[in-house]
Amino acid sequence: MSMDLGTDTSAVDVKSATPTLEARGLVKTFGHVVGLAGVDLQLYPGEVLAIIGDNGAGKSTLIGCLSGALAPDEGEILVDGVRVDFKSPLDARRAGIETVFQNLAVAPALDIASNLYLGRETRRKGLLGRLLRLLDARGMRDDARQHLQALGIATIQDMSQKVETLSGGQRQAVAVARAARFGSKVIILDEPTAALGVRESGQVLHLIKQLRSRQLPVILVSHNMPQVFEVADRIFIQRLGRCAGVITPRSHSMEEAVAIMTGAVPGGQVAEGPTVNGQNQ
Numbered sequence: 001m002s003m004d005l006g007t008d009t010s011a012v013d014v015k016s017a018t019p020t021l022e023a024r025g026l027v028k029t030f031g032h033v034v035g036l037a038g039v040d041l042q043l044y045p046g047e048v049l050a051i052i053g054d055n056g057a058g059k060s061t062l063i064g065c066l067s068g069a070l071a072p073d074e075g076e077i078l079v080d081g082v083r084v085d086f087k088s089p090l091d092a093r094r095a096g097i098e099t100v101f102q103n104l105a106v107a108p109a110l111d112i113a114s115n116l117y118l119g120r121e122t123r124r125k126g127l128l129g130r131l132l133r134l135l136d137a138r139g140m141r142d143d144a145r146q147h148l149q150a151l152g153i154a155t156i157q158d159m160s161q162k163v164e165t166l167s168g169g170q171r172q173a174v175a176v177a178r179a180a181r182f183g184s185k186v187i188i189l190d191e192p193t194a195a196l197g198v199r200e201s202g203q204v205l206h207l208i209k210q211l212r213s214r215q216l217p218v219i220l221v222s223h224n225m226p227q228v229f230e231v232a233d234r235i236f237i238q239r240l241g242r243c244a245g246v247i248t249p250r251s252h253s254m255e256e257a258v259a260i261m262t263g264a265v266p267g268g269q270v271a272e273g274p275t276v277n278g279q280n281q
């Protein structure tokens with residue numbers, strides 16, 4: 001083998017750890033089109049796992065299955081080693097898995113605090129909340145401010161500012177912050193920097209590092225190789241509905257990653273399914 005796939009295990013002791021999120025043998029077809037042709041994936045505690053792959057490789061389908069948006073035809077998903085059966089993204093969220101889909105799910109006309117709490121509003125204490133259903137607007141604003149500060153999002157000051165008045169990067173930061181506020185186990189980000197400039201992308205990458213430092217594992221779908229190589233602990237390469245290998249920024253160069261992604265490296269040299277510490281699962 002000219003390329004050693006998936007043997008660099010970075011900071012995570014993958015041999016002993018139970019994956020926080022795991023997929024086994026996921027298959028998903030759309031009529032005759034194969035989205036996933038049997039995919040295994042492990043996300044370990046405290047790691048940033050990037051998913052790269054060409055258009056149509058099955059990245060979004062994979063994210064869809066992991067986040068409860070799509071039901072796989074075959075295979076299973078496990079959270080902390082326990083099999084789960086997500087019927088909807090809400091099921092996944094209840095299990096602590098928050099996803100920021102590519103088409104940002106923020107409400108532009110609402111302010112930042114309202115966006116953070118969308119669907120999870122807290123009510124005033126006592127009768128005001130119970131009978132009159134009054135929202136605890138101040139409590140949510142205070143919490144939003146503390147949460148954004150804790151994540152190091154310094155450029156957003158006013159929690160009552162409407163999201164439509166924010167820059168693209170700030171909006172993305174709000175979406176990621178929202179996921180981080182409620183995602184207790186896993187944060188999944190689909191192309192979070194695709195529409196952003198360099199400086200704003202830097203802020204989102206910083207945010208991802210913050211999440212990792214809180215031990216929250218992150219799945220990052222991205223086309224941007226420099227960003228992937230900057231932030232990922234491991235890189236999962238999806239190709240033609242399968243995993244073409246799992247590498248790390250230390251074990252492989254960007255050119256090698258692209259070669260595996262595009263199939264320029266002959267299939268025989270590429271691990272079928274993920275190898276972690278040389279163990280095929």
Ligand SMILES: Nc1ncnc2c1ncn2[C@@H]1O[C@H](COP(=O)(O)OP(=O)(O)O)[C@@H](O)[C@H]1O
Nearest residue numbers: 030033034035054055056057058059060061062
């Ligand atoms: N809802 C769908 N209906 C039909 N085909 C789909 C659907 N979603 C995805 N596909 C197909 O599945 C394959 C994988 O798509 P996708 O997961 O979106 O790839 P990626 O996100 O890597 O670009 C593609 O061939 C795509 O056309």
Ligand SMILES: [Mg+2]
Nearest residue numbers: 056059060061
């Ligand atoms: Mg996609």
